[in-house]
Amino acid sequence: MSLRIMPKGALKAWVTRLQSRQFKVVGPKSLHGQYIFDEITDPNDLVLDYPTSVLPPKKFLLPPRETLFRFNARTMESHAEITVEPLIIFGVHTCDMHAIALLDKVHNTGYADQHYKAHRAATYLVSIECLKPCMEGSFCKSMGTLTVPEAFDLHLTDLGSDYAVDVGSEKGEELLEGFSSVWEPTESDYERVNNVMAAKWPHFSYRLECDVTELPDLLSISQKSPLWDELGERCLACGMCTKVCPTCYCFDVTDEIDLNLEKGERVRTWDSCQIEKFAVVAGGHNFRSSRALRQRHRFMRKGKYQYEAFGLMGCVGCGRCAAACLVHITPVDTFNELYRMRQSAKAVPQPQIKEPQP
Amino acid sequence: MTTLLNETLRQESIYIPTPARIATINPMTATEKLFRVALPSGFSLAHRPGQFVEVSIFGVGEAPISICSSPSHSNGSFELCVRSAGKLTNALHRLSPGGTIAIRGPFGRGFPIERFRGKDIIFVAGGLGIAPLRSLIEEVIADRGKYGRVYILYGSRSPNDILFSEDLKLWANAPRTEVHLTVDRTAPGWDGNIGVITTLFPKLRFHSRNMVAVVVGPPVMYRFVLMELLARGLADGNIWLSFERQMKCAVGKCGHCQMHHIYTCQDGPAFSYAQIKNLEEAL
């Protein structure tokens, strides 16, 4: 990993240059008072100093609606629809980078998902160091996602007049290729970077009352907590929390066919474990028939199941779900409430012993 | 000879199925039909009992269906017993022999049949649960000498809903094999047991020490059958169950079948009771 310095003023020229090299550039841009990741046609629209986006950059790697393959129902021919273009995502926050690390893991475990892999391979991630909390609901420091994971290609740190550019991969090098407005860091540049990094931590607070490493066990002993019923009462089952979450990746698959019943496609669309039908089987049995059970599943997945299955937390503390939820159900409050309930319980039962994985 | 799974994996996308022809269709009951699916020449299925395939009709959708024929009876084709329950399964029922479907798989782990060698086996099937079990039973019967006593318990809604009755007769005639049937509701001509599947247990004499149980049926059945089996001293690790969950991908991605850290499609659908007994929502 190597470090370069780029004056902020060069950013636009760099973006334009990348576009002229046939890269599609996306990044945070302001729309109706919110920020969304969208194609940057005018470099002036790119806002790197943004609070958070409505949907996470996940939408480019696992599009909300993606054609898996096209078919001809008469001839039974089918061919995959994997269309990717070299894509640079600018301004990915560190929490979202951690989420991408989880998505990478999931889609490469067992049978790899070629669609995700193709998008991922064509994508260049230019992440940015978060120097101050982006919004009220975020709790990245608690989740350990306030520094960038390995997954980046380039990582920017705002030094005031310049960006420190960490090069994380060959793909990252490729982006800087032939761009003359970057220089090797001097002693004082290193010092500036270290100062900025040291100064950022006090701006963030720990919001989780327990340590993140305790979460899986805390959740294990909270399967029967009365809190789930409380959440279930309030939850609207609107599914917004799962739509905005950078680590949610569940999907539904449906076929679409033209009116001649000949040509069609099989598409996958983002699904949500919060909706009624998510876990229904053919006999009509619903394995998570109540909102309480579905909320429990969601938080278990965030704080325990995904960690056990993939070794990475299923929540990165971005706070999007907290901001979206109309009935104020948030991961921090939920985890803290469970923790408090445990603390105040007189006799603390031993955590259950985990079964070996099959 | 290449396996269908290799063909599935060879595709540009794991989600692309391979076309296959329906060789024969045999109506079984009012709601179930037996399909024999012929693989394209040069292909084998090479499945394990308890595995399933994803069956597609282009334009309608896809659904997981257990392979109900035994691996040793495959010969370039395999069987599916399908209940019409929704869009894909209804569309399958409307097809005629010679029609084309498309399949992916086989997926899942299936039953660890090698661990059953030398043991008595009790099969407990409820309704359509007999389908995945048939594959395993046939395998056991075909290699009868390698296993101990075999008990087959099968509960149906009514005598008219009994699936694979011919097979049941053949199995009953196999050495050291007992077949016990029960129905929830009787019909004229039925002189067998009436009642839920657990009503068969009191009449059974078996030694649980060296025994495995394999249980497949609707979700409601499991808890009661488990109680019977555990009460008779079967070890948690010797009780095997197969789970049904909504599945949209069968390759551990779509999240529908997730129970705790487990993806039913990949880590199951067959599990030992020991593996899942502490998982809320599993049963």
Add this chain to the structure above:
Amino acid sequence: MAVERMTVDVHHLTRVEGHGNIVVDVVNGELKQCELEIVETPRFFEAMLRGRPYEESSHITSRICGICAVGHATASLRATEKALGVNPSPQTVLLRKLNFHGEILDSHILHAYMLVAPDFLGVGSVIPLAKAAPEVVLRALRMKQVAGDLCKIICGRHTHPIAMTVGGFTHFPLTSELEALHKRLVAMRTDVDATVELYSQLPIPAFERDTEYIALHKDDEYCFIDGVIKSTDGGEWPIEDYRKVTNESIVKHSSAKHTHNQRDSYAVGALARFNVNYDQLHARAKTAAAAMKLKPKVIKPFYNTAAQVVEIVHCLEDAISLTEQILKMGVRAEEPVPIARRSGEGVGACDVPRGTLFHNYVIDKGRVVGANCIIPTGQNLANIEADMRALVPTILDKSQADITHMMEMLVRAYDPCISCSTHLLNVKFE
């Protein structure tokens, strides 16, 4: 005549909006009965509005009619705005006008091509027409698509517009959308010219009957929204005086009400607007009118469809220049103008595809307490019957089938929107 009694009974008039029957009874050559029955179910919109928050009125009343939904919404908003002291911004006025053209275009194209043209081209409907003359139908669909998309970028959709609200809009078109629209509108001229060409060749029946024509009027533009009420018999009324013009009455054979002004009946709609506002038409529309040999005052009811074609030309041209104007100004996302008071009474008027539409609300503390809507087709009903009475005796020599067909064509020419004409009268204003 050979038969001593002839009856025409068109049960379920087709290719019109809503349900109507035509009943004609001729005994020994004498016309005994001649009625257009409106059998549409009463909808009770005015009663439904009572007690609802004023913000909902435009959304509820757009459901009076799927085809003039933008018109109803606009009239409703104008009534509310006048009641609550709101003066919309110049941008809102422009966007509303542009949006309105989208609806007029869509509706007129639908009527001219899909409902009326089959009569002249000797086919039963647009479906065989699509087989017999696919290029004609495709042209109509192409034009309709542009008109629909115009409404779409401004208010979301033309059937039950979304972004129109009291005091302004809740959504604004992007510059890129307007630019793309402008291109398509310009390109649409070819299809519109072909439409004029088509209608100048159709054998439209020359039947005439002089009547009073009424439309909204402004001196400086071909008026669709606001203005004053103007009659070809002379006379101008502020729209607040709409009751003096419409004089509604209930007739037993119809769930819609009849109206009359200075004569026994009057007509509204494209032909009325043409007759009242010819001077304000765009030059290209005047040329189109000349090509179809239309010059005010036209008193041939069957020519209403031709007048619609003239308006298609006008609205397209005006939509092009409005788009240019809006682009030049640049669209600002502005908050709707807030209401000045929570109680008051107001009348909104628009000339929708089928004629002049009035909405009149009384609002008390933010809730609608009294409402009256007068719909174009309701105003035309008495006039249609008068036309029928004049027409029947002149065609008694024809076969019954021909007479029936002729009567249906006459009614259809008015483009009646029966579903929306069934509303209440007798409003008690508290």
Add this chain to the structure above:
Amino acid sequence: MTTQTLPRIAFFEFTSCEGCQLTVVDTLQAHPELLNVVEIVQFREAMSERGEDYQIAFVEGSCTRPHDETRLKEIRQQAKIVVALGACAHLGGINAIRNRQPLEEVRQYVYGDKADWFDTYVARPIEAVITVDAVIPGCPIDRNEFAMAVSHLLQGRMPNIPDYPLCIECKLMENVCMFQRGKACLGPITRSGCGAICPAYGDGCEGCRGLIPKPNIESLKQVLREHGMSEEEIDAKMTMFLTYQKMRLEEKR
């Protein structure tokens, strides 16, 4: 394919604005092939020909008078499949608003002393009178959904209409949540499928596609209260399209 073998479909309308049928006509703009895959035997709004031999009946509009019941039953007898087209047929739609007032009052208000000339009663969805096989919801229906539904019917299956809440679609569009704009929205309890077109154009969802199964109405009401709405305003919001459904839910309780 010969014309003989094409499925025969017919359109009928009861109390409605006919906007859904117009949307069917609009569907042709993007799907002119529709005319090649079905035979339309009755479509009064668009054609004069009239056939009684249909297999699929699309019914628009609510049942609002005794006379409608007879016709609905005739349609049901003839058609193999009856599809409710749009909110009026599906939910009673806007028409059902009047059910909140005593019928006599409504009639008097509209027709005064001539009230009894006009035959009418409570406005109901058609499923209150006949069995409905499928629903294409919305006010008006969505063209693409209509085309999709037809393709499903041609495949011999029922249209796959979403029954999850609108918020799902809305979030995917990255709309500004109406609640953030200080407006009320029924998205959390209303069925998706419209592309969240109302929030996308700045208006809160009015529930025209009907309630999702098991809506958490109480919790949403609490949200509306928190956003400063009075009980009266909440009631108005919940009764623009949902009057009939809501009254039924209340009856059950």
